[in-house]
Amino acid sequence: MSQNVHDQLKSLALFLSEYATTLLASGVHTSRVVRNSSRIAASFGFQVFITMFQRTIILTIRTTDGDHSYSMVSAVKHLPISFEVNSDLSALSWEAYDNHLTLPELWEKFHQLMAKPHINQWLLLLLVSIGNAAFCRLFGGDLIACVGVCCATAIGFRLRQLLLKQHLNHYFVWFLSALAAALSVTPLVLLDWGATPEIAMATSVLYLVPGVPLINGIIDIIEGHVLAGVSRTINALLLIVCLSLGLLCALLLIGGNVL
Amino acid sequence: MTAEFIGELLADGFFAAIAAIGFSVISNPPRRSIAYCALLAAFGHATRFLLTNTLEVDIASASFLAAMLIGWLSLPFAYKVHCPTTTLYIPALLPMVPGMYAYKTIFAMMNFMQHINEDEIASLYMIDFFRNGMTAFTILFSLGVGAALPTLIMRRWAFTMTRKKV
Numbered sequence: 001m002s003q004n005v006h007d008q009l010k011s012l013a014l015f016l017s018e019y020a021t022t023l024l025a026s027g028v029h030t031s032r033v034v035r036n037s038s039r040i041a042a043s044f045g046f047q048v049f050i051t052m053f054q055r056t057i058i059l060t061i062r063t064t065d066g067d068h069s070y071s072m073v074s075a076v077k078h079l080p081i082s083f084e085v086n087s088d089l090s091a092l093s094w095e096a097y098d099n100h101l102t103l104p105e106l107w108e109k110f111h112q113l114m115a116k117p118h119i120n121q122w123l124l125l126l127l128v129s130i131g132n133a134a135f136c137r138l139f140g141g142d143l144i145a146c147v148g149v150c151c152a153t154a155i156g157f158r159l160r161q162l163l164l165k166q167h168l169n170h171y172f173v174w175f176l177s178a179l180a181a182a183l184s185v186t187p188l189v190l191l192d193w194g195a196t197p198e199i200a201m202a203t204s205v206l207y208l209v210p211g212v213p214l215i216n217g218i219i220d221i222i223e224g225h226v227l228a229g230v231s232r233t234i235n236a237l238l239l240i241v242c243l244s245l246g247l248l249c250a251l252l253l254i255g256g257n258v259l
Numbered sequence: 260m261t262a263e264f265i266g267e268l269l270a271d272g273f274f275a276a277i278a279a280i281g282f283s284v285i286s287n288p289p290r291r292s293i294a295y296c297a298l299l300a301a302f303g304h305a306t307r308f309l310l311t312n313t314l315e316v317d318i319a320s321a322s323f324l325a326a327m328l329i330g331w332l333s334l335p336f337a338y339k340v341h342c343p344t345t346t347l348y349i350p351a352l353l354p355m356v357p358g359m360y361a362y363k364t365i366f367a368m369m370n371f372m373q374h375i376n377e378d379e380i381a382s383l384y385m386i387d388f389f390r391n392g393m394t395a396f397t398i399l400f401s402l403g404v405g406a407a408l409p410t411l412i413m414r415r416w417a418f419t420m421t422r423k424k425v
Contacts, residue, residue, distance in 0.1 A: 027286065028345075029345060035418065080287065081285075081287070082287040083283075083286050083287060083288040083289060083292070083342075083346040083349075083350070084287050086346055087289050087341075087343055087421060088289075090343050090420075090421040091341065091421035091422075093421075094419070094423065098423065118287055119284060119287060124284055124285070127284045128282070128285060130277060130281055131277055131278045131279070131280055132281055132282075134274040134278040135278040135354060137270075137274045138271065138275060138278060138304070138354065202359060206358045206359065207281070209358030211282065211356040211358070212349055212353075214356060214399055215349050215356070215399070215406075216349070217403075218399060218402070218404065218407075219345070221403075222403065222407060223411075240358070241365055244365040244366060248369065
């Protein structure tokens with residue numbers, strides 16, 4: 001009997017560690033990861049406790065009477081942020097809770113959801129470029145500045161896509177991408193095109209600002225997951241340092257006045 | 260309130276919506292939610308524009324109120340598209356994230372280090388550092404708290420958005 005329970009706990013722990021690390025890597029705030037995992041464990045009549053760090057999680061799953069438990073440590077994955085994964089896996093936790101899905105069913109659905117195709121790379125590039133151009137307009141840039149930012153973002157973001165595919169260090173990618181984008185708008189500044197070349201220069205790198213981890217960090221902190229929140233915020237801050245270094249190098253190269 | 264101002268306000272909302280779409284697609288949102296994110300971003304950014312330009316509210320308080328509006332509106336929208344509220348309000352907040360203040364803080368720090376022995380110039384950069392840093396931090400904090408509060412207040416309901424309705 002106890003061997004049976006132990007095997008059950010172990011196989012569910014394997015699923016939940018995969019589930020929780022995927023959610024964490026997809027940019028889901030900590031309390032939701034805990035809540036979703038607990039929901040799935042509850043549908044099997046178990047309790048789960050998760051301790052989360054930036055790189056690993058510790059997960060303990062036990063029977064409600066506390067007689068049996070199983071613990072494991074697993075590494076957090078490296079995945080791009082995905083709100084779709086967040087949404088789908090949250091829905092999966094409710095489905096498991098309401099319909100008492102078996103473990104093989106859970107694995108099958110999990111793999112199906114993870115295999116969903118991402119948005120086309122070129123469409124993504126186009127939308128990001130137009131989005132950043134609109135952002136330039138919000139800061140008071142004129143039409144020429146917006147067109148400049150659109151081109152600069154296209155160049156910088158494409159470089160980011162290519163370099164991330166090579167699994168280059170994130171910080172280095174952020175620096176290079178910011179440098180490329182800022183350098184692409186330098187003609188506007190050097191030739192004094194349009195009325196607002198400085199705004200074009202200042203907004204050209206803003207597509208690199210890691211807004212999602214920053215906001216997730218704040219949410220984590222106010223919900224009591226202070227450590228997780230602070231580590232997210234610091235990671236995001238380092239990326240901002242890298243993008244400002246990229247912009248700074250571009251400014252120094254054209255001999256412009258910094259600020 | 261002149262017609263010109265209303266035009267500017269609408270333009271502000273419109274461009275914020277486009278910016279929100281551009282920044283949110285990087286994070287692979289569900290297709291069905293993108294239009295709602297854009298709508299939320301437009302409401303939020305235009306609210307902030309209105310508050311800072313007519314009532315002269317400071318930018319952090321205005322961001323808080325705008326984020327609060329986004330947070331409340333994200334509840335019915337999330338119910339409609341079966342997504343967690345965060346997948347709607349986080350993309351909508353992206354155009355308000357203080358990226359420019361953040362890197363200006365870093366620049367001020369670097370300039371401070373260049374003039375560390377010249378008190379007068381250094382103190383100017385120190386003020387710059389604190390002004391930009393404080394602004395960035397308070398805006399970011401206001402955005403996070405403002406948008407998350409409605410979900411926390413309504414937690415019973417807000418946490419069941421992705422549950423299949425019976």
